[in-house]
Amino acid sequence: MSKFAVILPAAGQSTRCRVKRMKKPFAELNRRPVWVRSTELFINRDDVAQTIIVISPEDREWFKEKFRPNLAFMDIEIVDGGAERADSIQNALARVKSDIDFVAVHDAARPLMVEEWVDDVFRTAIKTGAAMPAVPVTSTVKRVNDKNEIVETVPRENLWLAQTPQVFRRELLLEAYAKRNGLIATDDAQLVEAIGHTVTVVEGSPMNIKITTGEDFKIASSLIEALPKKDPLRSLHPFQDDPGDQWR
Ligand SMILES: Nc1ccn([C@@H]2O[C@H](COP(=O)(O)OP(=O)(O)OP(=O)(O)O)[C@@H](O)[C@H]2O)c(=O)n1
Numbered sequence: 001m002s003k004f005a006v007i008l009p010a011a012g013q014s015t016r017c018r019v020k021r022m023k024k025p026f027a028e029l030n031r032r033p034v035w036v037r038s039t040e041l042f043i044n045r046d047d048v049a050q051t052i053i054v055i056s057p058e059d060r061e062w063f064k065e066k067f068r069p070n071l072a073f074m075d076i077e078i079v080d081g082g083a084e085r086a087d088s089i090q091n092a093l094a095r096v097k098s099d100i101d102f103v104a105v106h107d108a109a110r111p112l113m114v115e116e117w118v119d120d121v122f123r124t125a126i127k128t129g130a131a132m133p134a135v136p137v138t139s140t141v142k143r144v145n146d147k148n149e150i151v152e153t154v155p156r157e158n159l160w161l162a163q164t165p166q167v168f169r170r171e172l173l174l175e176a177y178a179k180r181n182g183l184i185a186t187d188d189a190q191l192v193e194a195i196g197h198t199v200t201v202v203e204g205s206p207m208n209i210k211i212t213t214g215e216d217f218k219i220a221s222s223l224i225e226a227l228p229k230k231d232p233l234r235s236l237h238p239f240q241d242d243p244g245d246q247w248r
């Protein structure tokens with residue numbers, strides 16, 4: 001069985017969204033912290049051998065104290081975040097063990113992923129070396145200037161919205177970050193593309209939203225009940241190399 005490390009970036013400043021003055025990964029979504037929802041998806045998987053959460057240095061001691069009960073039951077490493085998301089990932093990547101085959105990077109601010117969707121991305125990454133979920137753009141796309149005037153209608157054919165977890169062979173992601181040269185990439189796939197490696201998209205679900213604003217909390221709260229329920233028999237047979245399932 002391939003061994004995966006999971007990196008959960010949770011070190012952002014959450015400038016677009018504070019809930020009771022708390023940064024979004026630490027706020028509660030339907031009575032459970034966002035970061036816990038995002039982490040528990042991975043921490044109990046048989047194929048996940050290492051879990052790292054990235055926390056801003058300013059939050060580190062507070063985080064360890066506030067979530068001591070949760071952390072007590074999780075074999076999870078806390079790494080300091082950086083100024084940009086890519087800096088945070090780079091810090092965590094340096095701690096990934098050498099016997100890890102694949103690295104999955106999943107925004108702690110995306111608490112609505114479900115197990116079978118993760119299986120699909122993991123399975124595709126095993127086959128291709130690099131995979132990520134995305135959803136096709138379904139609305140018309142406009143480019144707008146700073147006066148809110150439309151300057152262009154962007155052709156939306158073959159445009160997809162990237163999501164996470166983004167999953168890469170460990171050596172590939174290490175090479176991509178080693179050649180980053182300070183590029184402020186907004187996702188990890190961009191760095192892998194930049195070194196010429198194909199990244200395969202797995203069609204995802206629009207329900208796998210990233211909590212960015214307060215409105216997203218309301219959307220996420222209502223979506224939780226709509227998520228596919230976990231198949232109780234699924235965990236008895238972790239995925240093998242069966243044909244890639246389509247997202248339900
Ligand atoms: N320097 C950073 C920036 C972002 N993130 C994490 O990357 C994910 C996606 O980033 P985003 O949604 O942009 O979060 P913030 O940067 O906190 O949001 P904002 O831009 O509103 O400050 C989040 O889980 C965030 O905590 C991180 O670990 N380190």
Ligand SMILES: C[C@](O)(CO)[C@H](O)COP(=O)(O)O
Binds near residue numbers: 161
């Ligand atoms: C990684 C990501 O979630 C893919 O859509 C997105 O790029 C994160 O961007 P952010 O500005 O750091 O939220």
